[in-house]
Amino acid sequence: MTVDIDFGRSVVDKVLEKGVDDIIVRLQERLYELIVFDNGVLRSYNISRDSGVGIRVFVEGSMGYSYTSSLDKESIFIAIERAISSAKSLKRHGISKNLYSCRGSKGIYRVSTKINPMDVDPEKKIALIKELNVETMRRNRIASAVTRYGCEIDKRVVVTSYGSEVYVEVTAIGISHMAVAKSGNTMERIQEQKTFIGGFEYVNSFDWIRFIEEINELAIKASQAKTPPPGVYTAIIDNKLIGLLLHEALGHAAEGDIVISRESILKDRVGERIASEKVNIVDDGLVDGGYPVPYDDEGIEKSRTIVVSDGILRHFLNSRYTAVELNQGLTGNARAQNITFDTIVRQTNFYMLPGEARVEELFEGISLGFYLLGMGAMGGQVDPSVGTFTFSVGPSYLVKNGEPSELVRGTVVSGNILETLKEVDLVAKDLSITTSVFGGCGKNGQMVRVGTGGPHTRVKRIVVGGV
Amino acid sequence: MDIARVIERGLRKAELLGVSEAEVFIVKEISTSILGTVKGLENIECGEIVTSSIRLAIGKRVAIQSSVLSKEEDIDKIVEYTIKIAKVASEDNNWVSLPKTLGKTPICDIVDGRIKEPNLDMFIDFVKKGLEEPKEIDRRVYTSMAGTSLSYTVKAIGNTSHSPMVSEKTMFSYRVMVKAIGDGEETGYYNYYIAPTLNEFRLDKVIEDAVKISIASLKARSIETGNYQILFTPRVFASLLTSLIVPAVRADMVIKNRSPLKNKLYSNVLSESLTIIDDGAAPNMPSSSEFDDEGIATTRKIVFDRGVLVTYLYDTYTANIEGKTSTGNARRTSYMVYPDATNIIVLPGTESIDSIAKDIRRGVVVYGTIGEWLSNPVSGYLNATVTNGVYIENGEEKHAVKSIVVSGNIYEVLSKELTTISKEYECIGSAMVPSILVEKVSVAGK
Numbered sequence: 001m002t003v004d005i006d007f008g009r010s011v012v013d014k015v016l017e018k019g020v021d022d023i024i025v026r027l028q029e030r031l032y033e034l035i036v037f038d039n040g041v042l043r044s045y046n047i048s049r050d051s052g053v054g055i056r057v058f059v060e061g062s063m064g065y066s067y068t069s070s071l072d073k074e075s076i077f078i079a080i081e082r083a084i085s086s087a088k089s090l091k092r093h094g095i096s097k098n099l100y101s102c103r104g105s106k107g108i109y110r111v112s113t114k115i116n117p118m119d120v121d122p123e124k125k126i127a128l129i130k131e132l133n134v135e136t137m138r139r140n141r142i143a144s145a146v147t148r149y150g151c152e153i154d155k156r157v158v159v160t161s162y163g164s165e166v167y168v169e170v171t172a173i174g175i176s177h178m179a180v181a182k183s184g185n186t187m188e189r190i191q192e193q194k195t196f197i198g199g200f201e202y203v204n205s206f207d208w209i210r211f212i213e214e215i216n217e218l219a220i221k222a223s224q225a226k227t228p229p230p231g232v233y234t235a236i237i238d239n240k241l242i243g244l245l246l247h248e249a250l251g252h253a254a255e256g257d258i259v260i261s262r263e264s265i266l267k268d269r270v271g272e273r274i275a276s277e278k279v280n281i282v283d284d285g286l287v288d289g290g291y292p293v294p295y296d297d298e299g300i301e302k303s304r305t306i307v308v309s310d311g312i313l314r315h316f317l318n319s320r321y322t323a324v325e326l327n328q329g330l331t332g333n334a335r336a337q338n339i340t341f342d343t344i345v346r347q348t349n350f351y352m353l354p355g356e357a358r359v360e361e362l363f364e365g366i367s368l369g370f371y372l373l374g375m376g377a378m379g380g381q382v383d384p385s386v387g388t389f390t391f392s393v394g395p396s397y398l399v400k401n402g403e404p405s406e407l408v409r410g411t412v413v414s415g416n417i418l419e420t421l422k423e424v425d426l427v428a429k430d431l432s433i434t435t436s437v438f439g440g441c442g443k444n445g446q447m448v449r450v451g452t453g454g455p456h457t458r459v460k461r462i463v464v465g466g467v
Numbered sequence: 468m469d470i471a472r473v474i475e476r477g478l479r480k481a482e483l484l485g486v487s488e489a490e491v492f493i494v495k496e497i498s499t500s501i502l503g504t505v506k507g508l509e510n511i512e513c514g515e516i517v518t519s520s521i522r523l524a525i526g527k528r529v530a531i532q533s534s535v536l537s538k539e540e541d542i543d544k545i546v547e548y549t550i551k552i553a554k555v556a557s558e559d560n561n562w563v564s565l566p567k568t569l570g571k572t573p574i575c576d577i578v579d580g581r582i583k584e585p586n587l588d589m590f591i592d593f594v595k596k597g598l599e600e601p602k603e604i605d606r607r608v609y610t611s612m613a614g615t616s617l618s619y620t621v622k623a624i625g626n627t628s629h630s631p632m633v634s635e636k637t638m639f640s641y642r643v644m645v646k647a648i649g650d651g652e653e654t655g656y657y658n659y660y661i662a663p664t665l666n667e668f669r670l671d672k673v674i675e676d677a678v679k680i681s682i683a684s685l686k687a688r689s690i691e692t693g694n695y696q697i698l699f700t701p702r703v704f705a706s707l708l709t710s711l712i713v714p715a716v717r718a719d720m721v722i723k724n725r726s727p728l729k730n731k732l733y734s735n736v737l738s739e740s741l742t743i744i745d746d747g748a749a750p751n752m753p754s755s756s757e758f759d760d761e762g763i764a765t766t767r768k769i770v771f772d773r774g775v776l777v778t779y780l781y782d783t784y785t786a787n788i789e790g791k792t793s794t795g796n797a798r799r800t801s802y803m804v805y806p807d808a809t810n811i812i813v814l815p816g817t818e819s820i821d822s823i824a825k826d827i828r829r830g831v832v833v834y835g836t837i838g839e840w841l842s843n844p845v846s847g848y849l850n851a852t853v854t855n856g857v858y859i860e861n862g863e864e865k866h867a868v869k870s871i872v873v874s875g876n877i878y879e880v881l882s883k884e885l886t887t888i889s890k891e892y893e894c895i896g897s898a899m900v901p902s903i904l905v906e907k908v909s910v911a912g913k
């Protein structure tokens with residue numbers, strides 16, 4: 001199979017012959033290269049390849065989706081029949097929906113690469129990752145280390161009955177490193193990654209030795225650190241952590257499908273104040289440092305969506321279905337992990353816009369608080385219906401008398417996102433957005449790449465848990 | 468696509484190209500899912516995918532590659548590419564060989580004809596009931612999401628020492644999210660069921676439990692920061708085991724110095740009232756399979772015997788390093804094979820849950836948490852935010868709790884702080900566990 005628009009159009013034409021109203025055909029070919037060194041030994045060098053076709057049909061108000069990894073005519077015919085049959089099954093149960101009527105986008109977006117990662121000698125990649133891993137294992141107090149090289153080339157085609165013909169090809173490349181340090185009986189691990197959107201030229205030009213050294217040092221220091229005293233504190237949240245927090249705690253609640261199923265704390269709140277006036281949040285398909293999503297998997301252009309401005313909730317993230325249900329416009333946020341899933345509403349690059357404060361100003365006047373850091377953070381989880389979030393942050397600093405003081409480990413923050421966002425009293429002007437070729441956002445069993453970030457942000461009150 | 472034939476083809480190709488050993492693993496999955504929300508039935512998704520994974524060795528140079536198969540001939544290219552990678556890989560001095568003896572353990576209740584060839588209307592009705600019944604049970608609740616997924620999987624494996632074996636399995640899952648509204652506040656509870664067959668599925672119970680706990684979570688408020696008795700219900704206890712204990716008993720984690728249980732074999736690690744079993748051949752449990760992901764027959768083994776750690780979990784690679792035999796715990800991802808737990812079974816205690824709750828002087832019954840998977844298995848530190856819980860004083864329920872974080876060292880929580888294990892137990896996904904009462908756990912609240 002060739003992942004191209006012509007092939008997609010030919011499948012759309014076949015489905016149209018069946019008298020279906022609305023059709024989306026998605027083709028995908030994805031290549032993922034992963035090299036893993038574990039404690040000085042090459043644990044894996046894998047290149048996985050996924051490909052296939054997904055077909056969504058809309059029959060008199062009912063939706064059906066089917067996919068196949070076998071691309072012969074018979075398999076595609078079966079997939080078409082299954083999609084139509086699924087939609088008709090729902091139709092028998094009286095289901096009738098509306099989709100946003102629109103003209104689909106046409107376009108080609110391809111990340112430019114100076115050096116195609118797949119053209120680089122595998123031995124060169126292995127040598128780099130081995131060096132980083134072996135160097136780490138030589139360090140005193142480092143008990144274990146895993147270093148990974150990852151590269152993804154994701155080619156997607158979306159062709160629809162309403163005129164979309166888009167081709168998107170994204171190359172992402174990066175290195176991740178995990179160090180486990182041991183001091184006495186205490187072991188701590190720090191995992192961090194750096195991803196670039198582009199070719200191997202980025203790997204060649206980045207200082208990876210310094211990158212792993214920072215991680216190793218932090219792991220060693222964290223293994224010697226105390227755990228924080230639990231309680232409620234004023235906290236400064238760094239660029240990385242604010243992005244992760246917003247993505248989990250607010251971004252998911254802003255997803256249109258969550259809103260219409262009444263699982264979001266943001267439902268019926270458009271126009272309401274949900275955060276302090278310092279807070280401005282957007283979802284943007286194309287932004288420096290983020291993961292490019294120029295079009296979504298319904299073939300709709302992904303533009304910048306202003307979700308919160310001056311603390312007021314303005315807009316949700318939508319698919320063609322949720323846009324109708326919420327009586328809002330399209331935002332281009334229907335995405336799928338791969339062809340084995342139909343689209344659901346997902347964030348792209350969801351982040352807080354910068355303010356005007358200097359980072360140092362955020363520390364002023366804090367007698368006892370926390371400087372919460374994202375490096376080494378293990379992630380978080382949220383219950384979007386009530387806004388409860390929890391986050392395992394990286395090793396962080398106690399702030400005493402306006403200065404970061406000792407490092408603490410095992411820190412967890414928790415709270416209600418709307419209460420917490422109303423406690424934001426200062427936003428710095430330093431914006432930073434990152435993405436990852438090693439992970440992404442999970443929802444309903446699907447993982448998609450996203451970008452997250454924001455400026456340093458101060459919150460007057462947040463629950464800090466520790467051991 | 469005849470997957471056994473594809474395996475034979477891949478192995479022949481690898482042998483022709485001169486590898487020392489090769490293994491081909493193929494999974495064909497046909498799946499269907501049905502989703503409903505507060506808006507009613509949403510959609511049906513279905514499809515078929517064939518994935519392959521090849522592991523081969525040239526001397527001690529080992530490579531693993533995975534790929535989706537579009538047609539049988541694809542396996543040739545994957546073999547060629549895997550050999551190319553193996554040739555540039557450095558030698559793994561720990562490599563001994565692929566498994567020499569493959570086998571199967573017969574298991575009851577892992578294939579259900581109703582799932583293998585589904586009548587969609589029956590499963591659509593399950594979803595409709597999940598959407599409609601909660602509000603009939605209690606007018607304060609509604610369902611925001613109900614869904615079901617079915618899959619029929621055929622997996623097969625063969626290597627250069629053993630001809631292909633084939634095994635089939637079905638899987639059914641059901642999930643429902645119930646919301647309760649009271650005095651302008653809203654709470655929710657997500658309940659689910661997963662098993663290979665429908666034999667023990669009780670839709671009414673899944674729905675009733677979700678309604679009950681969502682109602683119990685209304686009017687929640689925080690409690691003061693401090694130490695409390697905590698009653699972890701089976702679902703939460705299962706999650707703690709999966710997040711913190713399972714990674715620590717994986718042999719690869721132990722070998723790589725990433726487990727606090729290294730050098731703790733035959734030591735008292737947990738309370739002597741805790742016996743924990745890993746059983747890859749338990750009837751009607753989700754992680755049961757006739758053989759693991761490298762073709763070793765699955766087994767039942769005690770991992771903690773009355774608190775004493777008696778074995779780690781091994782695949783062939785880690786077993787060879789330690790001079791042991793595989794425990795049938797190999798799991799495959801797209802890029803590696805590693806040992807992992809199958810179904811976790813904790814032997815129940817003797818006290819009823821009601822009598823345990825009455826003994827709580829100042830504590831919380833925890834029904835639901837988020838973020839427990841963010842706990843750190845390397846250090847053993849537990850952190851979880853309680854989403855559904857009830858504060859208890861002197862055996863009496865006082866109010867629901869929210870916005871609290873429970874923390875602690877799991878090895879203290881499950882040893883000196885563990886006071887009671889309930890006689891009642893539940894199947895929660897791949898775990899069959901009771902409730903436990905822990906005497907002192909740090910809680911961050913107000």
